[in-house]
Amino acid sequence: MASFASTAATAVPGGCVAGARRGGRCVFRASAAMAVAAPSRNHYEVLGVEAGASRGEIKAAYRRLAREVHPDAGGGAAGDEDFLRLHAAYATLADPDERARYDRTMAGPAAMLRRAPASFRRRTWETDQCW
Amino acid sequence: MSEQVNIVASDSETTGEDKSQLSFPDVAIGIDIGTSNCSVAVWTGHQVELLENTRNQNGMRSYVMFKDDTLSAGVTRGATREHGHEERDILSGSAIFNMKRLIGRMDTDEVVQASKGLPFLVQTLGIGVRPFIAALVNNVWRSTTPEEVLAIFLLELKAFVEMHLKHPVRNAVLTIPVAFSRFQQTRIERACAMVGLHVLRLMPEPTAVALLYAQQQQQLLHDNMGSGMEKIALIFNMGAGYCDAAVADTAGGVSQIRALSGRTVGGEDILQNVMRHLLPYFDSLYVDQTMDRIKSTGLLRMATQDAIHKLSSQQHVEINVDLGDGHKVSKILGRGEFETVNHAIFEKCERIIKQCLADAKLGPDDINDVILVGGCSRIPKIRSVVLGLCKKKDSYGGMDPLEAAVLGAALEGAIASGVTDPSGCLDLLTIQATPMNLGIRADGGNFVAIIPRNTAVPARRDMLLTTMHDNQTEVLIVVYEGEGNQAEENHLLGYFKITGIPAAGKGAVEINVCMDIDAANVLRVFAGVIKPQGQAVPPFVEVRMPTMDDGHGWCGQALAKMYGTTLDLAVLPKKLHP
Numbered sequence: 251m252a253s254f255a256s257t258a259a260t261a262v263p264g265g266c267v268a269g270a271r272r273g274g275r276c277v278f279r280a281s282a283a284m285a286v287a288a289p290s291r292n293h294y295e296v297l298g299v300e301a302g303a304s305r306g307e308i309k310a311a312y313r314r315l316a317r318e319v320h321p322d323a324g325g326g327a328a329g330d331e332d333f334l335r336l337h338a339a340y341a342t343l344a345d346p347d348e349r350a351r352y353d354r355t356m357a358g359p360a361a362m363l364r365r366a367p368a369s370f371r372r373r374t375w376e377t378d379q380c381w
Numbered sequence: 382m383s384e385q386v387n388i389v390a391s392d393s394e395t396t397g398e399d400k401s402q403l404s405f406p407d408v409a410i411g412i413d414i415g416t417s418n419c420s421v422a423v424w425t426g427h428q429v430e431l432l433e434n435t436r437n438q439n440g441m442r443s444y445v446m447f448k449d450d451t452l453s454a455g456v457t458r459g460a461t462r463e464h465g466h467e468e469r470d471i472l473s474g475s476a477i478f479n480m481k482r483l484i485g486r487m488d489t490d491e492v493v494q495a496s497k498g499l500p501f502l503v504q505t506l507g508i509g510v511r512p513f514i515a516a517l518v519n520n521v522w523r524s525t526t527p528e529e530v531l532a533i534f535l536l537e538l539k540a541f542v543e544m545h546l547k548h549p550v551r552n553a554v555l556t557i558p559v560a561f562s563r564f565q566q567t568r569i570e571r572a573c574a575m576v577g578l579h580v581l582r583l584m585p586e587p588t589a590v591a592l593l594y595a596q597q598q599q600q601l602l603h604d605n606m607g608s609g610m611e612k613i614a615l616i617f618n619m620g621a622g623y624c625d626a627a628v629a630d631t632a633g634g635v636s637q638i639r640a641l642s643g644r645t646v647g648g649e650d651i652l653q654n655v656m657r658h659l660l661p662y663f664d665s666l667y668v669d670q671t672m673d674r675i676k677s678t679g680l681l682r683m684a685t686q687d688a689i690h691k692l693s694s695q696q697h698v699e700i701n702v703d704l705g706d707g708h709k710v711s712k713i714l715g716r717g718e719f720e721t722v723n724h725a726i727f728e729k730c731e732r733i734i735k736q737c738l739a740d741a742k743l744g745p746d747d748i749n750d751v752i753l754v755g756g757c758s759r760i761p762k763i764r765s766v767v768l769g770l771c772k773k774k775d776s777y778g779g780m781d782p783l784e785a786a787v788l789g790a791a792l793e794g795a796i797a798s799g800v801t802d803p804s805g806c807l808d809l810l811t812i813q814a815t816p817m818n819l820g821i822r823a824d825g826g827n828f829v830a831i832i833p834r835n836t837a838v839p840a841r842r843d844m845l846l847t848t849m850h851d852n853q854t855e856v857l858i859v860v861y862e863g864e865g866n867q868a869e870e871n872h873l874l875g876y877f878k879i880t881g882i883p884a885a886g887k888g889a890v891e892i893n894v895c896m897d898i899d900a901a902n903v904l905r906v907f908a909g910v911i912k913p914q915g916q917a918v919p920p921f922v923e924v925r926m927p928t929m930d931d932g933h934g935w936c937g938q939a940l941a942k943m944y945g946t947t948l949d950l951a952v953l954p955k956k957l958h959p
Contacts, residue, residue, distance in 0.1 A: 309611070310632075313635040317808075317810055321839060321899070322900050330841070330897075333839055333900075334839060337837050
């Protein structure tokens with residue numbers, strides 16, 4: 251699970267560098283810089299969808315959650331962190347290639363179980379015009 | 382002048398304290414300052430409403446007239462006289478306009494160079510400082526700056542809105558072109574601060590239109606007429622100064638900006654092209670800027686403007702204008718000829734749309750609605766170019782092309798002020814995207830993007846870098862914004878040094894540079910050494926960008942001259958499994 255940050259072509263909050271925002275100001279935590287904090291939830295859990303979720307379901311979940319955690323939509327308490335995590339999850343799962351790569355990096359028996367049904371639909375994601 | 386601004390600013394501040402907190406919610410107004418026209422709108426409690434000055438139907442002209450000791454902007458003055466007479470006054474040299482094209486630009490900028498044909502003084506020395514602009518007052522050029530002109534205009538606009546709403550106004554959402562650099566954005570903010578307006582958001586114009594579109598789609602859903610399905614809109618906005626495009630993905634009141642692109646090209650360029658076409662020696666006409674010449678260029682400008690407007694509805698237009706001094710223009714201009722003369726501009730528009738579609742990874746068939754807004758969207762050729770590229774027969778008809786952006790800004794103003802509407806009318810969200818790559822200078826003079834364009838905002842990205850030389854104890858982080866591969870081709874935003882790096886062989890230390898954009902679009906750069914670790918390593922540096930003040934054109938060159946490559950950085954290849 252700790253290998254998520256290595257897929258971080260997209261920013262994974264709490265990854266290489268942590269610039270935590272507190273009360274509108276950025277507080278820098280250099281000590282956490284190299285500590286690749288293992289995210290407590292994987293991308294599917296962040297979006298609250300099943301591992302085999304369709305692209306439409308992922309998009310709908312992203313929109314619904316964005317309205318809760320985006321700083322403009324009243325998600326101000328946690329600053330930008332929640333939205334950054336949500337968007338990173340969405341950006342990875344909405345792109346078929348990224349999603350396939352992400353699924354492969356999810357090692358462990360739990361991930362294997364999740365992946366089984368997913369392989370069914372993956373073909374349709376790839377033929378889907380995705381972005 | 383500046384004194385006048387200060388007095389008014391403090392005045393409104395004090396009256397604001399007394400009443401505002403008690404009697405009305407502090408709802409931000411939406412302002413669309415165009416290169417040629419300006420409009421303002423506000424949330425009235427159940428909808429957004431455009432504020433109009435009584436007689437001036439086409440919005441307010443964006444200009445400031447300098448006369449003796451009085452200054453007046455286009456907000457109210459435009460309504461008091463006949464349009465033609467007013468236009469002649471504006472072009473007499475005493476008025477400054479097009480400030481949106483001039484603001485925050487250096488005198489080496491080609492847009493500033495092209496502004497020398499305007500009937501007021503634009504003096505450039507070509508050394509990368511703010512151009513000198515001046516208005517003619519009693520036959521003397523009186524100097525001013527684009528920020529100052531904009532502030533005078535905003536002051537009058539603010540007074541007009543306050544008179545209309547009968548309460549003080551303190552917050553505003555302004556629309557800006559996609560092509561605006563972050564430095565230009567700070568100039569707009571400064572002008573607003575000068576008149577006591579706090580900027581809640583600077584919204585790229587097409588994204589304001591996207592917000593209005595999202596609201597209309599929600600409304601349809603409420604009225605049981607919409608399907609609630611995801612809709613993808615291409616928004617094309619072309620005004621007098623700038624041209625932008627955006628692809629927005631809308632469903633459930635959430636509008637996600639998937640791509641943005643824009644350039645400094647607009648009606649002003651079309652106008653200048655046609656003027657040069659009508660009068661080939663136009664450029665030699667304005668160089669000396671005597672009173673006669675200013676008058677002549679003014680007359681030609683008026684006649685050309687009029688002809689271009691007419692060509693939107695008719696195939697041919699007759700131009701007959703006596704410029705005085707023996708200069709005369711007498712010509713019949715056809716639509717075909719007009720389109721040939723402006724061929725390069727239409728091509729630029731095409732490129733903007735193609736880039737926007739490519740960035741959004743979409744084809745014409747994916748687009749549900751094409752929204753055409755801005756003054757130039759009336760030009761038949763522009764319409765056919767945009768609709769042709771999107772393979773559509775007609776554009777979205779649900780909004781007024783001149784009001785869409787300002788209404789969207791007013792919606793955002795209400796949302797950002799925390800207004801909630803029981804009917805769910807304000808239950809909207811725009812997920813913005815960055816219009817340009819943000820990055821630093823590394824690997825020699827290269828520009829390395831850390832946050833690529835069209836990244837969702839808020840955004841945070843980082844990159845690992847290292848030193849270029851053995852025992853290099855300092856590195857210079859130079860932050861740029863733009864699309865060029867070479868650092869120097871982009872807009873310089875700022876720079877800072879990281880010092881006290883432990884001495885080591887080149888490539889041995891690891892330096893992390895992280896860029897962060899928050900929801901209010903504030904950019905911060907964090908940088909520091911992450912390897913080796915320990916007490917000997919200096920603390921990280923956090924810098925809010927841009928740090929540049931005026932006269933930033935020569936900074937990049939000065940840095941290069943002073944330090945050469947001694948403080949350079951190199952990108953570390955991404956490690957697969959750290």
